[in-house]
Amino acid sequence: MTSIPHGITAPPLAVLVLEDGRRFVGDAYGAVGRTLGEVVFSTGMTGYQETLTDPSYAGQIVMMTAPHIGNTGVNDEDMESRQMWANGFVVRDPARRVSNFRAKRSLDADLVAHNIVGISGIDTRAVTRHIRSAGAMRAGIFSGADAKLSEEEQLAAVRTGQEMSGLNLSTLVSTTEPYSLEAVGERIGKMAVLDLGVKRSTLLYLAEHGFEVHVIPASSTVDDIRALRADALFYSNGPGDPAASEEHVELLRTLLREGMPYFGICFGNQLLGRALGFGTYKLPFGHRGINQPVWDKVQGRVEITAQNHGFAVDAPIEGVVDSPSGLGRVEVTHYSLNDNVVEGLRCLDLPAFSVQYHPEAAAGPHDALHLFDRFRELVRGGVDASSAQNLKNDKTPSVTNGENQ
Incomplete structure (x- = not known):
């Protein structure tokens, strides 16, 4: 998990659970709760607002392989659709502050506003290497009260999620x-x-x-x-x-x-x-x-x-x-x-x-x-x-x- 400077409250615990039982423990990022979807990785070093508002990502938990996400914040001009569509969002190191003259809000604030459950502070490289070997699969992010569920309950919830094959969205x-x-x-x-x-x-x-x-x-x-x-x-x-x-x-x-x-x-x-x-x-x-x-x-x-x-x-x-x-x-x-x-x-x-x-x-x-x-x-x-x-x-x-x- 990401280290927290003195005087700053630590975010709630979160866990990414994969269909095959692999677990990655980190911090809640964005909305707190539970979300299910197919976990996939995106290799872009920028363009996270375009990714999140691209309707093609509906049904998927998107993980960014670039380690530092959120630097440029979000704005209203770069929205690609009426809302964020990703089922969940996974990053390694979220930016602690926004630094861009076009930014209107922080990425974290927009994730909360659009009810996108996310997780940060995990080894995204390890998750990426695992997906490259085992393939994209169903997954879930659990934070807040849902993070306290047993490992068996969380895995069972993931395995009830929809497969992308055969799905019309x-x-x-x-x-x-x-x-x-x-x-x-x-x-x-x-x-x-x-x-x-x-x-x-x-x-x-x-x-x-x-x-x-x-x-x-x-x-x-x-x-x-x-x-x-x-x-x-x-x-x-x-x-x-x-x-x-x-x-x-x-x-x-x-x-x-x-x-x-x-x-x-x-x-x-x-x-x-x-x-x-x-x-x-x-x-x-x-x-x-x-x-x-x-x-x-x-x-x-x-x-x-x-x-x-x-x-x-x-x-x-x-x-x-x-x-x-x-x-x-x-x-x-x-x-x-x-x-x-x-x-x-x-x-x-x-x-x-x-x-x-x-x-x-x-x-x-x-x-x-x-x-x-x-x-x-x-x-x-x-x-x-x-x-x-x-x-x-x-x-x-x-x-x-x-x-x-």
Whole structure:
């Protein structure tokens, strides 16, 4: 536990309990009580406010691998959504004071305000090494009265928690009412953004690239999108298992057959993969942080990217293949240089592509911002109408290179 200077009251005891029985004792940080979720680690040295307010982290207890967290406090401008979504927060050494001219409050104060139960003063390196070996797993943080429960009671509570596999969380984080943003500068067209956990930065970048952005709930139907008379479709990032979002897969597949231009980020990449007929699978411990190296095959260069995903698309990273669901030719455009995980897809007969990472990352890096330009030009230029019409009429799957849906 962290040492406390003389005259300062020690925080309540807290304990992080993992599903396999490992325990890490520390100090309560943020709200006091009990929380359950899948424990994951993020390797970013900054950007903790972006992480906590990213809806993709719903259902997860986030541990920061950087040892000193909270230095720059929090502000209202950097909120990526209406609230903090992480189920819990784990740090080693929380900042004792805020030191940034933009700060409005301390991180600890906002964790309390958003009822985020956290723990500090534990060996986060040891937890990270354990997760890298054993995989992401269910966990719980117990502080205050809950810290006094027996080890057996705490472990039993953790093991009653939900598994991330098979979990659909999009309706939890999505907007309940449609809203819109005006295009900035030259107007390219109207974009329908299916909110599966979208970040504020994404919407701002889309608007700044000339799109009149219409954000719609995750429960929206094909007819809802058609009624918008949108020129393009965007699927956002979001939490949960893509295999549990079949309604979004079918919606996307229908609109792709109609030739609607599509851009997907993170969860949107996984859903494009499934719409094309490929499978998805759970990664051992996922990719989370702002320093993930990706090889861009199209441009022949490395991009350092921001990522947050625990699932990935099962598709061959080399060559052009036929979509198993009959949507033409597809190629993997990006893959991880750490483990060869698919990081991007491109349709060659339809105006559609996606990436697994976050080009809009507020804390950086900004290597992939050009993707917004690429989509703007794709929408502006359109696609060969005859190819789109042929695919719309021919719904017979072709060569199978993955999981048929």
